[in-house]
Amino acid sequence: MRRRRFADAAAAALTGALSLGAVAILLLVLGHVVTRGAPALSLAFFVERPLPFGEVGGGVGPAVLGTILMGAIAAALAIPVGLGGAVFVVEYRSGRYADIVRSAAETIAGLPSIVVGVFVWAFLVRGVIGNYAGLAGAVALAVIMVPIVARSTEEVLRLVPGSLREAALALGAPRWRMIARVVLPTARAGIATAIVLAVARAAGETAPLLLTALGNVYFSTDPFQPMAALPLQIYQYAVSPYDDWHAKAWGASLVLVAVIGTVSALLRTLVRRPA
Amino acid sequence: MTLLDKVTAARRDLADRRADRHEADGRSRGVAVSIEGLGAWFRQKRVLADVSLEVPERMVTAIIGPSGSGKSTLLRCLDRMHEVTPGARAEGQVRIGDVTIYGPGIDALEVRSLVGMVFQKPNPFPTMSVYENAAAGPRLRGWRRSRRELDDLVERNLRRAALWDEVKDDLHRSGADLSGGQQQRLCIARAIATDPRVLLMDEPASALDPIATYRIEELIRELAREITIVIVTHNMQQASRVSDRTAFLLADDSGVGRVVEYGDTQTLFTTPSDPRTEAYITGRFG
Numbered sequence: 001m002r003r004r005r006f007a008d009a010a011a012a013a014l015t016g017a018l019s020l021g022a023v024a025i026l027l028l029v030l031g032h033v034v035t036r037g038a039p040a041l042s043l044a045f046f047v048e049r050p051l052p053f054g055e056v057g058g059g060v061g062p063a064v065l066g067t068i069l070m071g072a073i074a075a076a077l078a079i080p081v082g083l084g085g086a087v088f089v090v091e092y093r094s095g096r097y098a099d100i101v102r103s104a105a106e107t108i109a110g111l112p113s114i115v116v117g118v119f120v121w122a123f124l125v126r127g128v129i130g131n132y133a134g135l136a137g138a139v140a141l142a143v144i145m146v147p148i149v150a151r152s153t154e155e156v157l158r159l160v161p162g163s164l165r166e167a168a169l170a171l172g173a174p175r176w177r178m179i180a181r182v183v184l185p186t187a188r189a190g191i192a193t194a195i196v197l198a199v200a201r202a203a204g205e206t207a208p209l210l211l212t213a214l215g216n217v218y219f220s221t222d223p224f225q226p227m228a229a230l231p232l233q234i235y236q237y238a239v240s241p242y243d244d245w246h247a248k249a250w251g252a253s254l255v256l257v258a259v260i261g262t263v264s265a266l267l268r269t270l271v272r273r274p275a
Numbered sequence: 276m277t278l279l280d281k282v283t284a285a286r287r288d289l290a291d292r293r294a295d296r297h298e299a300d301g302r303s304r305g306v307a308v309s310i311e312g313l314g315a316w317f318r319q320k321r322v323l324a325d326v327s328l329e330v331p332e333r334m335v336t337a338i339i340g341p342s343g344s345g346k347s348t349l350l351r352c353l354d355r356m357h358e359v360t361p362g363a364r365a366e367g368q369v370r371i372g373d374v375t376i377y378g379p380g381i382d383a384l385e386v387r388s389l390v391g392m393v394f395q396k397p398n399p400f401p402t403m404s405v406y407e408n409a410a411a412g413p414r415l416r417g418w419r420r421s422r423r424e425l426d427d428l429v430e431r432n433l434r435r436a437a438l439w440d441e442v443k444d445d446l447h448r449s450g451a452d453l454s455g456g457q458q459q460r461l462c463i464a465r466a467i468a469t470d471p472r473v474l475l476m477d478e479p480a481s482a483l484d485p486i487a488t489y490r491i492e493e494l495i496r497e498l499a500r501e502i503t504i505v506i507v508t509h510n511m512q513q514a515s516r517v518s519d520r521t522a523f524l525l526a527d528d529s530g531v532g533r534v535v536e537y538g539d540t541q542t543l544f545t546t547p548s549d550p551r552t553e554a555y556i557t558g559r560f561g
Contacts (some may be wrong), residue, residue, distance in 0.1 A: 093361075161398070163394060163396060163398040164398055164400060164401075166356065166359065166394065166398075167392075167394065167398045167400070167462070167465075168400075168411075168415055169356065169359055169387065170354060170356055170387055170390075170391070170392035170394075170466075171387070171391075171411060171412045171415050171416070171465070171466070171469070172384050172387040172388040172412065172415065172416045172469065173384075173415035173416065174384060174417075177415055177417065178415065181411075181414065181415060182400055182402075182415075185402040186400070186401060186402050188402070
């Protein structure tokens with residue numbers, strides 16, 4: 001009896017200590033980014049374009065704009081595909097084809113993101129579009145988002161009780177209306193989380209953008225021209241030999257974290273609002 | 276008088292009223308559901324065979340039997356909900372009114388708009404308010420109704436389900452915030468809001484406490500004035516209290532359920548003709 005109680009206490013202490021580790025990592029990373037990044041921040045840092053080394057000032061304005069633009073285009077491409085795939089697999093599950101859809105999503109999720117970048121480079125940058133372009137970057141990000149949206153949505157759809165589906169069908173609802181009026185609204189919060197997860201992941205991707213969007217020190221909203229992005233800007237600042245640029249890399253990192261945090265918070269409040 | 280005594284007395288009263296009504300007009304009714312040679316399968320496994328029953332209209336017909344005897348399957352065959360389970364199918368002739376529900380060219384959605392269903396566990400839609408739950412049937416079928424028509428429909432059916440007085444002050448709170456018994460009455464309101472000819476109830480009170488159960492039973496008797504009700508129940512006292520007719524189902528050694536006996540509830544419970552029925556209702560098995 002005493003031994004069992006001891007073992008229980010030990011297990012609680014151990015898992016408690018380990019969970020502290022997870023919290024500690026988060027605090028360490030966030031704390032570091034905030035303390036190193038905050039000094040670089042100013043209003044100008046948000047709205048101005050980057051300046052060549054030696055000139056005072058300059059900011060990450062084009063990168064913020066580019067990240068938001070490409071993120072929005074990527075989300076617009078990826079969410080319907082991911083959501084549709086998940087709905088099909090869970091709600092219509094016609095055997096073999098559903099398995100193929102699911103394993104395709106899993107395989108894409110396992111692709112290294114640089115491979116996605118190389119593929120989009122070959123297909124769009126060298127092919128259809130003909131030059132580095134924001135649209136190519138958005139497509140690469142969309143490829144990364146699709147499996148995240150699909151897999152997480154699939155999981156939350158499976159959590160919707162079958163009894164609700166039966167209730168809707170027994171009321172004479174066609175399947176599509178059951179999905180639209182009962183299943184999706186019930187899973188709404190979980191689907192929003194899936195989308196937030198995918199957007200956050202894509203917004204932080206660097207490798208696929210190197211080969212597609214390229215980066216741009218000027219403001220550009222043309223999706224067929226090179227476009228700036230925060231991860232690219234961070235990378236550029238960080239690999240430079242200048243202390244001033246290193247400080248700007250930290251500043252840009254903080255901005256990236258803030259952008260992702262804002263978008264997540266926004267999406268979450270949107271779904272929490274009663275229908 | 277304790278609450279329990281009250282419930283017991285009320286139940287006795289309910290049974291008396293049922294008996295009176297039964298004797299007054301019991302045998303002169305039409306047939307609401309006619310079942311002939313119905314069989315059901317889950318993939319290769321047969322679970323129901325040779326079911327033939329005639330369910331009289333505007334009466335309560337109970338289906339009783341031990342677990343695994345195919346009661347719920349039989350019920351789900353009556354609104355083509357059995358086939359919703361992957362690999363499940365049914366064969367045979369089932370007529371509801373003049374619709375042969377397994378006939379060629381008959382759509383399952385058509386059948387389900389003739390029949391309402393109430394499940395074992397109350398399952399109001401959690402994202403919908405009380406109002407929206409009560410109006411869910413018309414909306415899920417895509418009926419166009421004005422706000423006013425819907426308001427009327429919601430009130431009328433919440434009244435029919437004996438829930439109106441408890442929810443009228445706040446129709447827009449979530450259906451999931453109600454008590455279990457209220458949730459089940461909301462599900463009944465939802466099921467009858469499209470005016471089905473037949474209401475199927477799959478152990479509608481088995482997740483509820485005795486008082487909530489009593490209210491559901493009372494409601495069943497009330498509704499039976501206008502709707503044909505088929506109820507699956509594990510609880511033999513419940514069957515004898517609420518039903519006019521009872522079917523006793525039993526599975527054979529290979530798990531295939533069949534109707535052992537079907538007749539007037541009183542007769543079946545007092546002088547069963549089959550020894551297996553007698554054994555079951557006296558509690559010797561099951």
